[in-house]
Amino acid sequence: MRLVVASGKGGTGKTLVAANLAAVISLEREVVLADCDVEEPNLHLFFPAGEKTLPVMTDVPVFDSSRCTHCGKCADFCQYGAIVVLKERFMFFPEMCHGCGGCELVCPEGAIILQKRPLGHVAFSRPRPGVILISGVMNEREVMSPHVIRETLNYTSGHPVVICDAPPGTACPLVETLEGADACIFVTEPTPFGRHDLALAAGVAEVLGVPAGVVINRSMGEDEIILDFCRSRNLPVFMTIPFDRGIAETANGGQLVTDGMPELSAQFKELFGKVCYLAGVK
Ligand code: SF4
Numbered sequence: 141m142r143l144v145v146a147s148g149k150g151g152t153g154k155t156l157v158a159a160n161l162a163a164v165i166s167l168e169r170e171v172v173l174a175d176c177d178v179e180e181p182n183l184h185l186f187f188p189a190g191e192k193t194l195p196v197m198t199d200v201p202v203f204d205s206s207r208c209t210h211c212g213k214c215a216d217f218c219q220y221g222a223i224v225v226l227k228e229r230f231m232f233f234p235e236m237c238h239g240c241g242g243c244e245l246v247c248p249e250g251a252i253i254l255q256k257r258p259l260g261h262v263a264f265s266r267p268r269p270g271v272i273l274i275s276g277v278m279n280e281r282e283v284m285s286p287h288v289i290r291e292t293l294n295y296t297s298g299h300p301v302v303i304c305d306a307p308p309g310t311a312c313p314l315v316e317t318l319e320g321a322d323a324c325i326f327v328t329e330p331t332p333f334g335r336h337d338l339a340l341a342a343g344v345a346e347v348l349g350v351p352a353g354v355v356i357n358r359s360m361g362e363d364e365i366i367l368d369f370c371r372s373r374n375l376p377v378f379m380t381i382p383f384d385r386g387i388a389e390t391a392n393g394g395q396l397v398t399d400g401m402p403e404l405s406a407q408f409k410e411l412f413g414k415v416c417y418l419a420g421v422k
């Protein structure tokens with residue numbers, strides 16, 4: 141079972157929920173916690189960063205100008221605009237290349253070969269008994285985060301319980317993380333911005349056919365703006381985390397709130413039960 145903890149935007153408490161949910165599950169069974177927020181992974185704020193790492197590579201074309209006849213077939217093929225061929229000029233924009241390898245296949249002159257280029261790495265650790273942490277990390281100035289996310293998720297496959305900390309937003313990185321998941325938890329705040337971003341993110345889950353529910357974070361007891369929305373979209377509200385100085389200080393200090401607050405630990409345990417039910421897993 142793969143569960144995704146996501147939010148329409150950053151800073152809602154998504155990582156807090158993912159980390160504490162994994163910690164509570166680990167009391168009863170082994171859990172893989174996957175950091176798919178590869179542009180800014182921050183589960184290491186709660187758990188020590190992994191020491192063992194494996195590189196994430198991509199293919200990048202290398203052009204042999206002595207063979208190139210400037211026919212333009214590679215540029216016509218490239219859907220990402222990474223190649224521009226003019227009458228006497230050839231331009232390649234590596235930051236736009238998605239490493240599909242198609243240009244090599246269509247070049248009639250054998251003027252293109254593919255070479256490996258590092259995009260980032262995946263780090264592994266066992267930060268506490270029962271938790272396997274797998275963190276995707278993309279190199280600076282790279283843009284192909286879906287590739288790093290895919291590689292990170294590959295290392296989780298086959299494990300019975302996987303919790304993914306998704307990248308914020310609603311673009312390709314979220315789609316890559318959500319696709320094929322059994323259920324999703326959206327973490328949101330009871331504000332107009334929170335509602336707006338939740339609506340966008342919930343739309344993505346709907347399109348992908350991933351059942352979803354909501355955790356309201358930093359609640360001050362006036363959550364109608366989110367509750368109304370959830371009612372209108374048939375989204376269950378799984379849990380409400382109060383706006384509480386103790387919780388904020390604990391989380392900001394890199395501590396798990398479930399370690400020192402038994403009532404929250406019980407709520408996270410309930411949260412897991414509700415998500416399992418939503419996912420149709422007993
Ligand atoms: S490998 Fe694919 S994405 Fe990259 S330049 Fe070639 S066709 Fe374009």
Ligand code: SF4
Nearest residue numbers: 208209211212214247
């Ligand atoms: S397809 Fe090959 S020969 Fe044609 S422009 Fe591209 S690199 Fe040159």
